[in-house]
Amino acid sequence: MVKPFPLDTNCFEVKSKNDVKDALVLCGCPFEPSSRDAAVTWVKEILKFRDNCPAQDTKAINITDDSHLKLK
Numbered sequence: 001m002v003k004p005f006p007l008d009t010n011c012f013e014v015k016s017k018n019d020v021k022d023a024l025v026l027c028g029c030p031f032e033p034s035s036r037d038a039a040v041t042w043v044k045e046i047l048k049f050r051d052n053c054p055a056q057d058t059k060a061i062n063i064t065d066d067s068h069l070k071l072k
Helices: 035-052
Strands: 002-004 011-015 023-027
Touching: 002 035, 011 035, 023 035
Parallel strands: none
Antiparallel strands: 002 011, 011 023
């Protein structure tokens, strides 16, 4: 789920569809006059990406808590 963040118009919130506790809030630079416009554009682009993703893509994998990213 992607939606505008209700506490700040310069931000938007991304939540996992599987876990309501899992959320991320991203904000545009608060000192930029166009930061609200940037947040609205980001939401539109994320939704466009989501809606145009092929459902039959068999290369997708689920990421779980057991998955770890190892950095060198």
